[in-house]
Amino acid sequence: MKLIEDKIRTYGEVLPGDILKVDCFLNHQIDVSLLAEAGREFHRLFADAGVNKILTVEASGIAVACLAAQQFGCEVLFAKKTVGSNAGSASRYCAECRSYTKGRVYQLSVTSRYLTPEDRVLILDDFLAEGNALNALLSLCEQAGAAVVGCGVIIEKAYQGGGDSIRSRGIRVESLARISSMTEDGTLTFC
């Protein structure tokens, strides 16, 4: 999607450690009109898939999911990294997820009554690199017996292989911007 690629070219910063910093429009400050356009694109791509729920993970994924859900007319469910006392004693599906940028392992979880075999789920997130978050979300859907129609992300760092690994399992993955290479001097190439 040219709009996203242009935004990355203009505002993205490459940091040491193979990090693409896009926190001025995606994962700290949020350009809501850009994400509304992204939501329309996800809807165009998955319009016929019978999506009734969008699954994502806190925190930045929530913005992506909510603006897409407006197009699909469905609810969002976000997996939590920590569970508070307001969750009560409800039973949960859990999956481990290593954060690439935070260097720690989270236990992602969803309350089991919100993800069921009746659901047709679109999984959305902001970033796809090694695929850790998407794999954990796919595991939650599998545990629930929910059908996954596919995954969508705003930015895929394609050279890290997470997306192709998921595609090789027959799961549809759509990325609005796919980066094929990134160097520390700030040179980005899109697929």
Added chain:
Amino acid sequence: MKLIEDKIRTYGEVLPGDILKVDCFLNHQIDVSLLAEAGREFHRLFADAGVNKILTVEASGIAVACLAAQQFGCEVLFAKKTVGSNAGSASRYCAECRSYTKGRVYQLSVTSRYLTPEDRVLILDDFLAEGNALNALLSLCEQAGAAVVGCGVIIEKAYQGGGDSIRSRGIRVESLARISSMTEDGTLTFC
């Protein structure tokens, strides 16, 4: 706002420890169409305030903020509870915040270049109880020299006093549903 009160009456559960569980529509599963209505109401309330930025805190606040930001045509900035390597070495404003439902203290922070004296900020969140999160967000704005036009929340537990304490400082606080009492047998009364 009757729509929110009805939703709380129908789907809210009172848990031991003075907890109102609304995770089927607000802070785990998200009823996006309800939050879009809430966003329209916040816009009606603050339409003339010259808002150019909505500040919230991860995670559930992001949904509230994004759907309101669509009405205001402005960007969202969410304060982070943890800072990852994708933040780089940017300077940050920080404020302590105790989570009522997680029983822990977070260091909320925003990158200083995204919150400036030019900003007219509306602070939004899902819940207001003791006011810890709003007070931390107000502190971030104060550190930045940003003007706060007011605060808005979906649900205020008015009897916990956080909202009135902020109002007593001359800051406008709007709540779409204000709970005046809540008992463990599930009886809720709205102001």
